[in-house]
Amino acid sequence: MDSEWDLWVSKIVSDKNGFTAPINLAANPSFETGTTDFYQPFYTSFTPTNTMAHTGQWSARVNCSGTGGVRQKVTFPSGTRFLTASLWSFANGVTLQESNDFSLYVDLWLSNGTWVWQNTASFTPGTSAAWEQRVVTVTSEVDMDYALVHGLCRRRSGEAFFDDMVVTASP
Numbered sequence: 802m803d804s805e806w807d808l809w810v811s812k813i814v815s816d817k818n819g820f821t822a823p824i825n826l827a828a829n830p831s832f833e834t835g836t837t838d839f840y841q842p843f844y845t846s847f848t849p850t851n852t853m854a855h856t857g858q859w860s861a862r863v864n865c866s867g868t869g870g871v872r873q874k875v876t877f878p879s880g881t882r883f884l885t886a887s888l889w890s891f892a893n894g895v896t897l898q899e900s901n902d903f904s905l906y907v908d909l910w911l912s913n914g915t916w917v918w919q920n921t922a923s924f925t926p927g928t929s930a931a932w933e934q935r936v937v938t939v940t941s942e943v944d945m946d947y948a949l950v951h952g953l954c955r956r957r958s959g960e961a962f963f964d965d966m967v968v969t970a971s972p
C-alpha cells in the first residue's frame with residue numbers, strides 16, 4: 802500500500818535527523834555565479850574572476866596585500882557535532898612564510914554560546930605549480946550552531962585564487 806510506503810520513507814528520513822548524506826552546506830561554492838553572492842564582506846574581500854579556476858570557469862581572486870579574503874557563514878543542522886571544511890588555492894607570488902595569514906581558517910560558534918577560534922590549515926606561499934587543497938575537521942562535545950569559513954591571504958604581497966569551498970556536517 803502506498804500509505805505504508807510513505808510511512809516507511811518518512812520514518813527512515815526522520816531517523817536520520819536530516820543527515821542522509823554529506824551535503825555541501827556552502828552556497829556558490831565554486832564561485833560560478835561570477836559574483837560575491839553568499840560571501841560576507843571581509844575587509845578587502847575578493848574579486849570573482851574567470852581567468853583561473855580549479856573547477857568550472859570562476860574562482861575568487863584575493864589581493865594578499867589587504868587584510869582579508871573570502872568568508873562565508875555556514876549554519877549547521879541541529880545536532881551537528883562534526884564538521885569538515887575544504888578549500889582549494891592557487892598562489893601567485895605570495896610572499897613570506899607559511900602561516901595562518903594564508904590559510905583555510907574556520908571559526909566555530911557553539912550552541913552554548915562560545916567560540917572555537919582558529920581551526921586552520923595553511924597553504925604553501927610562493928607560486929603554485931598546481932591547485933592545492935586544504936581540509937579542516939573539527940569535533941565538539943557541544944552542538945555546533947554555525948561556522949565562519951575563510952580563505953585568507955593577507956598582510957603580504959602577491960595574489961591567491963580560491964575555489965571549491967565544501968563544508969559538511971554530521972552528528
Ligand SMILES: [Ca+2]
Nearest residue numbers: 831856857859
Ligand atoms: Ca570554480
